[in-house]
Amino acid sequence: MSISTDTSTARPPAVLRALIGGAVHVPGEPGYDAARACFNVTVDQRPAAIVEPRSAEEVAAIVKFARAEGLRLAPQRTGHNAAPLGPLEGSILLKTNALDRVCIDAPTRRARVGAGCRWEDVVAPASELGLACLHGSTPDVSVVGYTLGGGMGWYARKHGLAANHVVAIEVVTADGQIRWATHEHDPELFWALRGGGGNFGVVTAIEFELLPLEKVYAGALFFPVERASEVLHAWHAWTADAPEDVTSVGRILQFPPLEIVPEPVRGKSFVLVEAVFLGDAEAAARMMEPLRALGPAMDTFASVPPAAIAELHMDPRDPVPYDSTHAILGALDAAAIDRLVEAAGPGSGSALLSVELRQAGGALGRAVPGAGAVATLPGEFAFFAVGGADPTMAAKTSADLDRVGSALRPYEAGRYFNFVEEEADAAEFFPPTVARRLEAARDTYDPTRLMQANHEIGAAR
Numbered sequence: 001m002s003i004s005t006d007t008s009t010a011r012p013p014a015v016l017r018a019l020i021g022g023a024v025h026v027p028g029e030p031g032y033d034a035a036r037a038c039f040n041v042t043v044d045q046r047p048a049a050i051v052e053p054r055s056a057e058e059v060a061a062i063v064k065f066a067r068a069e070g071l072r073l074a075p076q077r078t079g080h081n082a083a084p085l086g087p088l089e090g091s092i093l094l095k096t097n098a099l100d101r102v103c104i105d106a107p108t109r110r111a112r113v114g115a116g117c118r119w120e121d122v123v124a125p126a127s128e129l130g131l132a133c134l135h136g137s138t139p140d141v142s143v144v145g146y147t148l149g150g151g152m153g154w155y156a157r158k159h160g161l162a163a164n165h166v167v168a169i170e171v172v173t174a175d176g177q178i179r180w181a182t183h184e185h186d187p188e189l190f191w192a193l194r195g196g197g198g199n200f201g202v203v204t205a206i207e208f209e210l211l212p213l214e215k216v217y218a219g220a221l222f223f224p225v226e227r228a229s230e231v232l233h234a235w236h237a238w239t240a241d242a243p244e245d246v247t248s249v250g251r252i253l254q255f256p257p258l259e260i261v262p263e264p265v266r267g268k269s270f271v272l273v274e275a276v277f278l279g280d281a282e283a284a285a286r287m288m289e290p291l292r293a294l295g296p297a298m299d300t301f302a303s304v305p306p307a308a309i310a311e312l313h314m315d316p317r318d319p320v321p322y323d324s325t326h327a328i329l330g331a332l333d334a335a336a337i338d339r340l341v342e343a344a345g346p347g348s349g350s351a352l353l354s355v356e357l358r359q360a361g362g363a364l365g366r367a368v369p370g371a372g373a374v375a376t377l378p379g380e381f382a383f384f385a386v387g388g389a390d391p392t393m394a395a396k397t398s399a400d401l402d403r404v405g406s407a408l409r410p411y412e413a414g415r416y417f418n419f420v421e422e423e424a425d426a427a428e429f430f431p432p433t434v435a436r437r438l439e440a441a442r443d444t445y446d447p448t449r450l451m452q453a454n455h456e457i458g459a460a461r
């Protein structure tokens with residue numbers, strides 16, 4: 001029995017339902033539309049079926065079913081990076097929601113979490129134990145999706161990418177085998193998964209190291225957007241001597257005039273410096289003095305437990321229509337800041353919600369022994385810009401993104417897997433030797449290209 005891949009006529013696939021205890025949704029049935037929704041609401045996914053397995057064994061059954069039926073299989077949790085996948089017609093969308101176990105072992109400082117867990121499921125309980133996770137700017141993305149692409153977070157300059165703090169990955173490969181990939185077992189698979197994304201199997205659980213951390217010194221300085229040039233120049237100059245203990249962001253933020261935005265900032269625009277410091281809070285406060293001396297309108301810096309920084313970046317939690325652009329940048333001179341402000345600052349006409357530079361470098365630039373496919377992130381800064389993309393805004397946002405992207409093009413040094421939200425050949429994210437090794441790993445573990453990843457590695461089959 002097979003599923004019709006014509007999504008308009010697909011009927012309840014009894015075989016799939018018999019295979020798993022988890023939910024199965026097909027077009028035309030209640031629950032299908034809710035299940036196919038994802039974070040970026042401009043993305044219209046219409047898979048032949050959506051499955052929500054509850055165990056690695058159920059995932060294995062679905063893998064075998066998809067292979068036997070000649071369907072592709074796209075694992076997904078939140079759909080934060082669903083845009084490159086397109087409509088998924090004729091594919092099975094495997095939602096990992098139900099794989100939601102969290103287990104934190106404080107003495108060994110390790111967490112093992114199911115593929116359905118988002119960072120918010122781990123950060124708070126870990127923080128209560130005096131431990132921190134290498135999460136990024138939103139607690140809303142899945143631990144697995146974020147980590148398979150690298151994982152550049154608030155501790156990145158000191159501790160590098162999250163992928164290189166992974167100790168084991170439970171994964172169901174295209175042959176239907178449940179594997180526990182580590183440095184010792186299936187080492188090439190373990191290497192490829194840590195940076196090569198969802199190209200090698202369906203990850204069902206991941207085990208990773210936690211940092212021993214009671215407190216961080218963190219917060220944001222808000223200035224009126226009219227001071228964008230002055231503040232971003234000051235922040236950029238400050239980053240030149242910033243130690244690896246601090247990871248910081250300089251950004252222009254335009255809050256939309258929506259009710260979901262807190263009243264004090266609703267509809268207002270700011271230039272911000274956000275930062276997270278490890279180590280001594282007093283030393284961190286001293287380091288912030290030159291930026292504080294600029295006289296921010298609002299200053300939220302404080303010594304806080306790690307859980308408190310999960311929302312520091314103020315990323316939206318509810319699904320939104322949006323479009324984005326990104327580049328890894330090399331060293332920036334003052335002219336780069338001028339170009340950014342001219343393209344996206346006051347007087348530019350930009351309606352972008354956020355235009356940011358994250359300082360990279362430090363541990364992000366050093367490969368550790370045993371690192372995965374994404375051993376390092378080149379460049380000095382990561383640039384990311386985002387704007388609303390409902391039908392009334394899409395064209396304007398696209399033009400604004402083009403303008404600011406072009407302004408920084410002379411400084412481009414590459415792109416980073418997780419920040420690219422459009423179709424791309426994943427080979428571009430890696431040095432040529434790494435890209436070839438990843439393709440060889442894919443040929444071994446997914447020779448028929450069963451897996452449908454957001455950024456695909458290797459030629460289609």
Ligand SMILES: Cc1cc2nc3c(=O)[nH]c(=O)nc-3n(C[C@H](O)[C@H](O)[C@H](O)COP(=O)(O)OP(=O)(O)OC[C@H]3O[C@@H](n4cnc5c(N)ncnc54)[C@H](O)[C@@H]3O)c2cc1C
Nearest residue numbers: 077078079080081115136137141142145151152198203454
């Ligand atoms: C608001 C926002 C803030 C962000 N901040 C950061 C940040 O600070 N640092 C950073 O590095 N990234 C950041 N990202 C990027 C984010 O890490 C990627 O979008 C990531 O892919 C999200 O993972 P997900 O599983 O939640 O998304 P999904 O769209 O559900 O998954 C993305 C892809 O991951 C793969 N995948 C997911 N789960 C599995 C699985 N179980 N098995 C196999 N493959 C799987 C699939 O190929 C899938 O297409 C941010 C994104 C957004 C939208």
